[in-house]
Amino acid sequence: MNQVPALIRVFAYLSLLTVGGGMAAFPELKVLTVEVHHWLTFPQLIHLYSVGQMAPGPNMMMIVSIGEWVAGPLGAIVVLIAFFGPTALLAFLIGRLWKKLEHWPWRTSIQKGLAPVSIGLLLAGCFTMAKGAITGLETATIAVATLLILLQYKINPALLVAAGAVIGAFTFVPK
Amino acid sequence: MSDAGIKPAPQTASTAPAAAGTASVLDIFIEFLIIGATSFGGGVVAYLRNGLVAKREWVDDKEFVEMLSISQTLPGLNATNMAILVGDKLRGALGSIAAIVGVCLPGAVLMYIAGMLYHEHGDRPLVTAALKGVAAAAVGLILATAMQLGKKSLSHNHDLIFIALTVIGVNRLHQSVPRVLIAVGILAILWYYPRKSDKRGEATQ
Structure with a gap:
């Protein structure tokens, strides 16, 4: 069954929801890839997203893994173009227009209004993910410890996520 | 994003004005490729600033902040929106394409490989256990990002x-x-x- 058109539709749509960052699209990413298209399970999505936090560059590169699972190398490329193409075009056009909008009073209103909404979407995505990732006292402890360390010290977050892997390997392996 | 690693641009005014004009499409691709390959840990804005403002002097601090505010308001990730804006400033549409491909390529290749490995070995008990820890830490990281x-x-x-x-x-x-x-x-x-x-x-x- 050819899933490529569905991949294009889903990721082009998700692209436009990433206001303030990729996490804003996470709740819809879950609904579409897990519940509607059954491309992967919710735990798999959480795993891929979390591993993606350790990769360099834009932090939504885990979409490449989904594309590859569904339709091989072509799927990976299609997903990249569908996910980054629409917002890239928008940024290109608005970027050129932006200077002309300098004195348009609503420009500031839009910026100020969208700032709290984008943080809300980031949190909403985080809570959606937490529902699957925080399954007990141990995982909650790891999450809170990571949060507190990051707020307190300047440390590369990728190192902490990697540390989570080590702690997880020792804590959750069935005896 | 975090401010970690942001250094003020060196005040070498003599090279600054010419710099933007001399950036070739290949230069743009390579610089964004380096940023895309080294920005571990999510604070990609800090890496962009180091590469584009401090090192290459392609944009000044004021312009960088302006571009960042556009990037944050529009849908799209900060890293890719910044790539489009800086690329366009330096070399028009071709510059934009070179920049966004460069910044995405390393992470995309890495996640392509990681995805294949996970598909094959993801159900091993040790891998599942480690990923459970990774996911919990990632939740903490995202919360910290939201608060900062x-x-x-x-x-x-x-x-x-x-x-x-x-x-x-x-x-x-x-x-x-x-x-x-x-x-x-x-x-x-x-x-x-x-x-x-x-x-x-x-x-x-």
Whole structure:
């Protein structure tokens, strides 16, 4: 069954929801890839997203893994173009227009209004993910410890996520 | 994003003005490839600033902040929106394409390989256990990002209401993201509607 058109539709749509960052699209990413298209399970999505936090560059590169699972190398490329193409075009056009909008009073209103909404979407995505990732006292402890360390010290977050892997390997392996 | 690693651009004014004009499409691709390959840990904005402002002097600090504010307002990730804007400034549409391909390529290749490995070995008990830890740590990381972002870009207590409305809409009322985005977004934008003697507005900048 050819899933490529569905991949294009889903990721082009998700692209436009990433206001303030990729996490804003996470709740819809879950609904579409897990519940509607059954491309992967919710735990798999959480795993891929979390591993993606350790990769360099834009932090939504885990979409490449989904594309590859569904339709091989072509799927990976299609997903990249569908996910980054629409917002890239928008940024290109608005970027050129932006200077002309300098004195348009609503420009500031839009910026100020969208700032709290984008943080809300980031949190909403985080809570959606937490529902699957925080399954007990141990995982909650790891999450809170990571949060507190990051707020307190300047440390590369990728190192902490990697540390989570080590702690997880020792804590959750069935005896 | 975090400010970690941001250094002020060196004040070597002699090379600055010419720099933007001499950037070839290949230069742009290579610089963004380096940023895309080294920006471990999510704070990609800091890496962009180091590479583009301090090292290459392709954009100055003021322009960088301006471009960043466009990037944050538009949908799309900061890293890719910045790539488009800086690439366009330096070499037009071709520059934009070189920049976005460069910044995405390393992470994309890495996640392509990681995805294949996970597909094959993901159900091994040790891998599942490790990933459980990774996912929990990632939740902590995203929460920290949200808090740091909030501290930096919000200055009004009533912004908390818009944050709460967004979270409740998505997580409690189970509305779709675009619906919540449009509803709360319009509400918040109208709240900040342009007024002649804008007092509430000034503090945010």
